[in-house]
Amino acid sequence: MALVVDRIGTLVTWDEEPVLHDAAVVVDGGRVVWTGPAGRAPSAGERLDADGRCVVPGFVDAHTHLVFAGDRSEEFAARLAGAPYAAGGIRTTVAATRAASDDELLSRARALAAEALRSGTTTIEVKSGYGLTVDDERRSLEVAARVTEHRTFLGAHVVPDGDADAYVDLVCGPMLDEVAPLATAIDAFCEEGAFDEDQCRRVLRAGQDRGLDVHVHANQLGPGPGARLAAELGAASADHCTHLTDDDVSALRDARVVAVLVPVAEFSTRSPYAPARRLVDAGVTVALATDCNPGTSFTTSMPFVVALACRELGLTPLEALRAATLGGAAALRDDDVGHLRVGARADLVVLDAPSPVHLAYRPGVDLVHRVIRRGEVAR
Numbered sequence: 001m002a003l004v005v006d007r008i009g010t011l012v013t014w015d016e017e018p019v020l021h022d023a024a025v026v027v028d029g030g031r032v033v034w035t036g037p038a039g040r041a042p043s044a045g046e047r048l049d050a051d052g053r054c055v056v057p058g059f060v061d062a063h064t065h066l067v068f069a070g071d072r073s074e075e076f077a078a079r080l081a082g083a084p085y086a087a088g089g090i091r092t093t094v095a096a097t098r099a100a101s102d103d104e105l106l107s108r109a110r111a112l113a114a115e116a117l118r119s120g121t122t123t124i125e126v127k128s129g130y131g132l133t134v135d136d137e138r139r140s141l142e143v144a145a146r147v148t149e150h151r152t153f154l155g156a157h158v159v160p161d162g163d164a165d166a167y168v169d170l171v172c173g174p175m176l177d178e179v180a181p182l183a184t185a186i187d188a189f190c191e192e193g194a195f196d197e198d199q200c201r202r203v204l205r206a207g208q209d210r211g212l213d214v215h216v217h218a219n220q221l222g223p224g225p226g227a228r229l230a231a232e233l234g235a236a237s238a239d240h241c242t243h244l245t246d247d248d249v250s251a252l253r254d255a256r257v258v259a260v261l262v263p264v265a266e267f268s269t270r271s272p273y274a275p276a277r278r279l280v281d282a283g284v285t286v287a288l289a290t291d292c293n294p295g296t297s298f299t300t301s302m303p304f305v306v307a308l309a310c311r312e313l314g315l316t317p318l319e320a321l322r323a324a325t326l327g328g329a330a331a332l333r334d335d336d337v338g339h340l341r342v343g344a345r346a347d348l349v350v351l352d353a354p355s356p357v358h359l360a361y362r363p364g365v366d367l368v369h370r371v372i373r374r375g376e377v378a379r
């Protein structure tokens, strides 16, 4: 049945006129079918009175690692006491994930996806990468497939043990053979302590040959080749992008690679923040994501990400909201979501606030009044 959300104080659609005031939106068949002035909407079977609240597109979280078991709060506490973050911590979660049953992995991933939905995330990407054997990567992606349509194979997350090149052979060969039908994209952690440029290139090209989109964990812990490799391969996104040279920024812009920024990882590891302002000003499409994972960023909250992006990364509230919605959709190459133009998937969030500025102005406060996903009220 069609639903009209009426008497909206501020409606963000990202259409030609991106922000409307005193507006309404009508959804039908899981799609947006009309937007315009409040009180003028075509009739619909159901009506939701927004009573002056703000309505924004559902958040698109383009970078998460939701399939894992175990807990790394001790490692986090050690960091609070001054210990640095290192890629090797991933192996702690790998051991716990391998030991967990399929049911446990699924119920934990579902619980996190439900938590994300309650905070307004209506589209989520989920990576594997805590299995690192053929069987454990397959079952991680099977779990991901029960949670989302955007599933990324991250077999090249860290070398689990033994020789790195032999492990890369496994990732590009038998592992990819097994998981390619389950995945929509491939990723590699291009970093000191993880995989070098040549190893990442091999893995990512092998994925591209199977028709997978490419994401790259790039320039997280220090300067390096990740962002330029993403540009060379025509990747959908380069993620983290904490340490970028001007040449890296130009390469991302010229190759139209989306920079997916994950400021809670920097918050939680006490690292410098990514140069969001420099990226936006250079014309790079920026996305914001949670990077939800047990090591560097154990949050599902896109509102918190938006607040940090405004306070610490120098984005305006509208730039941050755009990055958390339309930017995420660009990183996932999904035109259906991240906006509320006519024809979009009917994913929207009614905020208990008059404008999106409140996402940053009221940090840590649950401002989500209603979540509508595929036209159905989900919260």
Ligand SMILES: N=CN[C@@H](CCC(=O)O)C(=O)O
Pocket (backbone or CB within 6 Å): 065, 087, 089, 090, 093, 189, 217, 220, 265, 291, 293, 294, 295, 296, 297
């Ligand atoms: N950097 C690589 N992967 C995750 C962290 C993984 C972990 O520490 O468990 C990230 O995106 O931050």
Ligand SMILES: [Zn+2]
Pocket (backbone or CB within 6 Å): 063, 064, 065, 217, 291, 293
């Ligand atoms: Zn990540």
